[in-house]
Amino acid sequence: MATALVVVAAAVYGRWVLAARRRGARWPWWRTVAFVAALGLFATLQSGIVGQDDRQLRWAFVLRLATLFFAVPAFAAAAGPLALLRTGGPTRLSGTADAVLRSRPARLLGNAIVAPLVALAVFGVLLTPLAGVLRQSFLSAEAVTVLVPVLGFLLLAPLSEVGVLHSSAFATAEFLLAFVELVLDAVPAVVMRVSSHVLDGAGRTALHVPWAPSPLQDQHLAGDLLWFIAEVADVPVLIALFVRWQRSDRREARAVDDLTDEQMAALTREHLRRRS
Structure with a gap:
């Protein structure tokens, strides 16, 4: 399945890039590199x-x-597939994608308050016996391969949309909440690392190599990896939120500078009236 997904994704993306060039649009080379990195990382994981x-x-x-x-959704979001779809993809499909992004579930997932909770819920499963069931099931492995990158991309898609406008106050709140996510992401990893018993309830499974760790050592190593990856992955998100806050602040500053003295005085009186 993974090979088929990589081939289909590469073919569709390449076709849209060629269509965008035929329409006279220039597609940045670094976005294509990001997409290749996403596919390469996805294939390596399989x-x-x-x-x-x-x-x-x-x-x-x-x-x-x-x-x-x-990581895979971060590279995919940097590749700008939604912007490429509008530039070189079918018009009907582009409209459908925009409608999905404007839908309430998509906007809820992309909210800076909900996204950290989703990540906490996903990795909180690792602290329960359900993790052992999912890890050893073939069907769950296939579901993880498809659904987890899609969920991660839905969380990051709003950040890749440069045309999405928010107030500077909202952007500031998002930036501060991203720091909260730094702490929340680490909670499951810390619990896995410091626990003195196996949390998923699964014992040692057959792995005939001399370096195979014990179940508890295996869990501690998993906690270390999750802690490192989760914290490093938040850095580009913080950078993207900071850039969006700068853009929102500059846009609002230009809007104020364009006001006449009379408009500014009227705006000040309206503000004072509401405060009183």
Whole structure:
């Protein structure tokens, strides 16, 4: 399935890039590089020790889950697939994508208050016996491969939309809440690292290699990896929110500068009237 997803995604993205060029639009090369990085990282996670032994190794499962949730969507969002869809994709599909992004569930997921809670809920599952069931199930592995990157992209999609406008006050609140996310992301990882018993209830599974860790060591290593990946992944989000706050502040400053003295006086009187 993973190979088919990579091939289809590469073909569609390349077709849209060519269509955009035929329409006279210039598509930035670095966005294409970001998309290739997303596909390369996604393909790498499905092969090797991470993709083949994630049923036996907790740290491999957590590494795959965290990378699919944080890193792959981050590169995909930087690739600007929604902007490319509007430039080189079918008009009907572009309208459908815009409608989905404007829908209440999508706007709720992209909210700076809800997004940290979603991440906390996803990784909080690792602290329950359900994690062992999901890790050792073939169907859940396929579901993680598809659904987790989609969920991560829905959380990051609003940041990749440069045309989305917010007030500077809202952008400031988002920026501050992103720091709260730094703490929330670390909670499941810290619990996994300091616990003295196996949280998912699953014992050692067959892995015939001399370096296979014990179940508790496996869990501690998984906690270390999750802690590192979650904290590092928040850095580009903070940068993107800071850039958006700067744009909102400059836009509002220009709007105030364009007002005449009479308009500014009227605006001041209206503000004072509301305060009183």
